[in-house]
Amino acid sequence: MEPTAGHCAALGMICDTFVPGDGLTLPAASELGAVDTIFQILGRNPREADKKQLAMLLGLWDSRLTGLLTGSGLRRFSTLTQQQREAALVRLGDSRLAPVRAIFQALKGAALLAYNVTPGPSGANPLWKEIGYPGPTGPLATAPKPALQPLRFTESTTLTCDVVIVGSGAGGGTAATVLAAAGLDVVVLERGNYYDDQDFGTGELAGLTSLYAPGPAGSAEGQITLVSGTCLGGGTVVNWSTSLPTPDAVRQEWAELGTPQFATDEYGDALRVVSQRLGVNDRHSPLSPRDEILDRGARALGWDVDTLPRNVSDACDAGIECGRCGYGCRLGAKQSVTKTWLADAAAKGARLVVDANVRRIEVKNGRAEAVSALTSDGTEITVRAKAVVVAAGAIQTPALLRRSGLRNKNIGRYLRLHPAAAVFGVFDEEIRPWEGALQSRISRHHANLDGKGYGVIYETGPTHPGLATGFMSWRGADAHRAAMLDFARSNAIGIITRDRDPGTVSIDGSGEPIVKYRLSDYDAAHLHTGIVGAARILEAAGARRIFSGHQAGVSYEPGVRGSVAEFDAAAKAAGYGPGQCAMGALHIMGSARMGGSAELSATNPDGATWDVANIVVADGSSFPTAPGVNPMVSIEAIAYMNATRLAAQLS
Template sequence: MKDEFEFLDLGKEVELRGDTGLEFDVVVVGSGPGGGIVAEKAASVGLKVLVVEKGGWLNSAALPQNDSTAFSNFQSNLLLTTDSNLLGIITATTFGGSGAINWSACFPPQAYVRKEWAEQHGLKWIQSPEFQDCIDTVMKKIGASPPETQNHRNALLLEGARKLGYAAQPLHQNLQPGHNCGGCGWGCSGGPNGAHKLDPTRTTLLNAHKLGAKFAKGFEVERVLFQKDRNTVKGIFGHWTDPTTGHRTPVTVRAKRVVVSAGAINTPLILLRSRLSNYNIGRHLHLHPTCLITSTYPTLTHPQDGNILTCAVTEFENHLGTGYGTKLECLDMNLPFAFNAVPYSNPATFKAQLTMYKRQANHIVLLRDRTSGRVYPDPKTGGPKVAYDMSVEDTRNMIRGIIGLVRILYTQGALTIVVPICGLATYVRPSEVEEPASAGFENPSIATFIKKLEDYEKSGVVPWFSLGSAHAQGAARMGKSARDSVVDEWGRVWGKKGLYVADSGLLPSASGANPQVTTLALSERVARGLGNEVDAAVISKAKL
């Protein structure tokens, strides 16, 4: 595909117009799924739009990324962790945001989650045809459709669930027909037949470009600017980095509307640097902790073949009707993720384990966390810090999901299973002579292994987990009043005229599923609200 985007040279713009000479109707801070939706809508109603992105642009010539250069597309080069080091946090800093480097799973918000948000957070419209239309609209925009095939590890998950009577389902994908790429987590290169993932750079941002929107990359926004009344938006201030020289230029952009779409980790920091005082900013952060389970098999698993995530086991997602639990899914098999799951005891053993890569399959247990944390600025650097710990309830739910996944992997013939809990030895399957497969979970080795996990479940205490997160949510959440939220039902920041949020920070609590579609649908509603405001203003002006 011919690269369609041209990015402003803000150094030259400042030279020509002066530091305050740039002016737009709307500035969208962040180019991820939410930002793309709003930019497209704002441009479609005739507004002059600028989308600014802190990261760079992965154009076709730069793809596919390799396992080292790809790290630069993520916050802190994939080194962001919680204060307690409980979780490593993956969040995008690249043009297209999380949509450019996710695994294409399209999981609409589920009924029990929508019910919770309507009843507990006062968002009655979440359970309405209006919001369903937002969901349907964004699913169509991104070309979400059922998967054409299931690769080895996805098929393994589905078949194991079927044998055990566990609920499971295929997941829609935002992919062009014929897409068969296992590397979308590093940015989609289109695979051998040129079929691409339909991320924001090929859908909403591209549409916004065609409608006249402008773009700037390498622009890190420091704060939103306000009029003298401290409540009315007048623009943004930040620094633009020249991609050739590395020189940083201070830039002010004037605008009557600013939409912050920098993600649940960075949006709260921008709001706090803008001297907003709402107590909820940065709080109610949910992370969907995930536990990576790796297993090996007698035959080749073709780890990098096929689309990454095309199904989910939902058996454990709603424990005892509470709305909280886990989903079991597949993981990207790029080498850093794959080797991170291999336990280290000594060099020789570790090397031998690495040679099993072609027979390896990685899966995750994804937790809908009731626990919430907080993102706040590092007092020394100003970068993100995350305070977060898991509750006993969340720990027990995680262990239940792990036990379910272990049962599936064992049923499917796993030779080894690694659960990253300190002190828990790798499960190694005895020979068929020692323990016949026909005995199933009555075999002493697997029964003992599962019993250890069940003991952890009962106590709710685990010595040490190795966990990750790719789904930061909340921290700028939507609600019915400023007492318990940051924005209203249209994404408008409480008490501020012309300031909006449109990203995963809007989610009132954890979505319990890959949040791409939920984020898009909520941002679609924010975009519609902004469009309605513009239409109303035009009508009012016409009457005058």
């Protein structure tokens, strides 16, 4: 999308309504440069339909027709006062129509994120100074040179190998080592680029635009924001290092769905090998101020709290530096697959290729023969192989299988997202929520709300100014500014829902994925329990103000205004439909799940697709159901197991 002057003017009006500045130290969004940031971020989105929809919306924004939509009458947005503009936006957010609320959430998310991550003309966003946020640190002078030397092609190229792996994250990286160690010739294709220690420390905006997937940004209905990594090493480069095994009850559930090895030593051994290679330990999980609040509040309620194991080395400071690791670990302490499995695979001869967006698997006579990819400048790459391992993540994996002509009805079904929401507490003491060990404590008090293993868990995570906006509501510019000025004294308790009921992934006419997901009443009830539970934790820990991400603006001040019972009722009334409560999906799973029959699954117990036997899936899309815990270790164990089976067949 090439924005016109009209598009920029319309978006500037919208952004300045959300964030008009204070006329003193904080500039308006357009003055800061937030409009350019939005177009920079949206320009990465490969789906042309999204860009066209935005262009249409911006083209109509200052029309009388939009005035009717916003409840402003036949008045152009440009003729309204700031107060009237804010009221118009709030009416969009409060609309009874889900598509209208989705428009509001998209605009709100773009404006607030862009404002909070834009360095501005001076290179330092004035908001950062106001809240004590340090901003980009730059790379460490002592950072070593990158250890890997991936290939990058600028001319049309054809490679030949035994196995080509699509995706280099938790699944693809693990599979690469297993297959290369078996003596097979392996090529790994990664859509993103390679970044290592010396590339990190450039701040939120640079991290978001280099390390994270360009789209889709959310589900089609506006229910949930989608977050995943796109770089060599995938999500393991940017995740929060939490390393939990698949729960035993979940392993049994998966076994009963037609994959019996999940309940046997085969999968148990895979879990142990993965944990050992990643160096999983709990020696570097001290209480940060964030997790101390979770620990203090939960224990005051008599709830369980456990220490989280993490895949970090002794180089981890588990403090200020650790809090930045969602945008890459400058210390090289996080044992991502670039540090472990991919390094092992490269040492055994595997070829790693970056900037290779795989568009199709070539299938002839029921067998995969090659994959075709494009670089960012359109250069064609063809890799011929005896087998294809697909590990592109639970959005891109089913999209690739569909683009390649596979027809099993379960490809793209059974998508699970672990819907996550947050409740914020404002404290008297400074917390600096962007610092401290990434995640060091968990409470499972509500993990089994139905007696069947479905419920929620409570965790925290490093909260940076940009990330925070994705879990916050907006009821007006003054209220939002006040919340941000309290940011250094705020803490968010995250609620992660083990969703029982799934969504879908399909493709549009150009082959780009479309995610459809609506939180069911069943899962919404569990999420609501978690929202109220998080408020109880914060109150027990001493928060003086507590608020959720409901767009209706649900909050209370313990002992001063309202109560947790009133918060409970208000949150329930505010609802959990699209656009009603801010949610994110940081764990995307299940869309090409393993199982015992083609009627119920997309792949067989070996991970091979029912349609084409030499296409094996080895990533989070393999999950038969949601695991209910952070999925990295489970993904790598499945990839280890499926790749081991494939290696035995090929050898």
